[in-house]
Amino acid sequence: MxxxxxxxxxxxxxxxxxxxxxxxxxxxxxxxxxxxxxxxxxxxxxxxxxxxxxxxxxxxxxxxxxxxxxxxxxxxxxxxxxxxxxxxxxxxxxxxxxxxxxxxxxxALEGEEEVLRTFSSEWTGYDWDGQTYWNLNAQTWFKAMDYVLQLEPNQLDGKLALEVGIGIGGVADHVCRSQGAEVVGMDLGYAVDVAYRHFGANPFLHIVQASAFKPPFAKQTFDFIYSFGVLHHTFSTKTAFDAVGALTKAAGRFFLWVYSPNNETRSLLRRALMQIENVARPVITKLPEKAQALALAPTIPVYMGWQALQVLRGNADVRYGVREAMHAARDRLTPKFAHRHTEDEVVGWFRENGFGALRRGSEREVPSWLPVGFLANTAVDGVRER
Ligand SMILES: C[S@@+](CC[C@H](N)C(=O)[O-])C[C@H]1O[C@@H](n2cnc3c(N)ncnc32)[C@H](O)[C@@H]1O
Incomplete structure (x- = not known):
């Protein structure tokens, strides 16, 4: 540090x-x-x-x-x-x-030790190539994040920002470099070690291991806070929201992206996959590390085949091999918690915590290049008014 x-x-x-x-x-x-x-x-x-x-x-x-x-x-x-x-x-x-x-x-609070186990394997066992970010190439992923976070270059110039749940840290590094901001990236899992190895040399990026429930910062510290795909993996998304939201400065902005139930009912295939996840995840999450890897192995060709199809259709330009597929399978099938929240529910949390000027992802235009999941889930941001 x-x-x-x-x-x-x-x-x-x-x-x-x-x-x-x-x-x-x-x-x-x-x-x-x-x-x-x-x-x-x-x-x-x-x-x-x-x-x-x-x-x-x-x-x-x-x-x-x-x-x-x-x-x-x-x-x-x-x-x-x-x-x-x-x-x-x-x-x-x-x-x-x-x-x-x-x-x-x-x-530990409920689920925190499991995060250290499951998410840590997800990130530390992932020999990241620096090119592929989830199912996109890294540059496309960062462009999509800029769009979803509604960030114009240098909008956060001179500001202090926090990412809650940085995973591998590429987005925090990108936001830090493209925004002129000082950024703190926090994660409860050992992903922080991977993030530090890749991005620790960025002088304006700080990496810290801590839980969203007990963040190691004073209230009202940050000008901008964002969290993407994280808080729904805790025992209570709302309790985590309250703890993180309190770190936003007056007139600062807080952006939250969590899974939405609507995203899982978009198609028959997604409905079927959700049923499989609901049965498989509670079992797989309890397995020891090696048994988890074995249980996930049959899903690897499915993930790879699906991605190959996306590339053939011209929807993706990414190198996607076994390690990326294993990483995605772990993300979907090993977390203890994966709650889903509607936009109205999350908007209510923002209001209750004194945020106004709320913007809903569902009201935004979805550009043709943006993968649908970015805004088909729940994405809300607001400015702290009290
Ligand atoms: C699906 S990953 C998303 C990572 C990153 N935001 C991204 O989009 O690549 C979820 C991350 O949330 C972290 N996490 C889970 N519970 C947490 C908690 N209570 N506090 C902080 N981070 C947590 C996990 O360790 C994991 O790295």
Missing amino acids: KTRLSKHLRCPISREPLELVAWETFERPLDAATRSRAASLGIEPAELATEVQSGVLLSKREKVAFPIVDGVPRMITFRAGVVAKFDERFGERLRRELPGYALPEGG
Whole structure:
């Protein structure tokens, strides 16, 4: 993590500021363009150049030390595997140098441990080629995201943005570069390690591991928050919405995309697939890692065949092999939760949380190049009014 990130982070339990104790660091040389952009954002270049590989962030009130492991702050409030790994390597040093502090050991909320297991396999087992993003080529995916997020180039110039559930991190990196914004990407799963490996060198992009239910930021911190395909994978989309929405500044904007029940009834084929998912997912999610991979194997030729057909029809221009198919199958069939919400329901959440100027995806024009799923699901954004 860049030392800059410690300015934005707060204790996810008490929301108090944290003290950074850096144990292993390195310097990234910054080019002239980065220095001048930093100056325009009011950021000290040294805060972007110094990368902390390991250390802790101390919450003085809670007496908790949140570990920084492999360059990523782990703001998880329960004893996840990465916390245990840190304890093995640095536990003795922590007790010796920072007596009275303990690593996080609270309880996980329902489904959080499963996210660490299922989504982490989905991303860490995916040897991303940098070219294919889901079922599109990366540039087409980013263009589609710009359209759905309603972002014009440099619209967020000088602003602070948050992506909740970054997955592999390509969209956060794209938004950061094309918008002139400083961006924080957060995810509960070990996708953060893949994201850090690919995009950690972007000086204006920060990556943090944390849950949407206990975000490690003060309320009203961000000018723009977006979350795409994430909150419906939690035990309560609405509870996660409330927690994330509260991080939006007054006059800031919050964009949410979640699955819609309508998308699954668009065609007979989709209805049939939904029936299969409803039966298979609760079983597959409980299987151990290897058994999951075996259970998903028969779906691989189906995904690949479908994509090949899309390419033949001229609907897609993407390299789509076994790893992409396995990644898609995991995404569909391993999460513990995959709720579906209508646009009216989500609009109600925005209103209840003090957001106005609401825009509904269903009212937008769907350009011919935009894959239908982007707006056939529930996409709503609003501006915080109170
Ligand atoms: C389907 S992926 C979407 C990733 C990314 N937004 C994209 O479109 O490529 C869902 C992501 O949500 C993350 N996630 C699930 N529950 C979460 C939570 N409680 N807090 C933060 N991230 C969560 C998962 O780890 C996973 O990376």
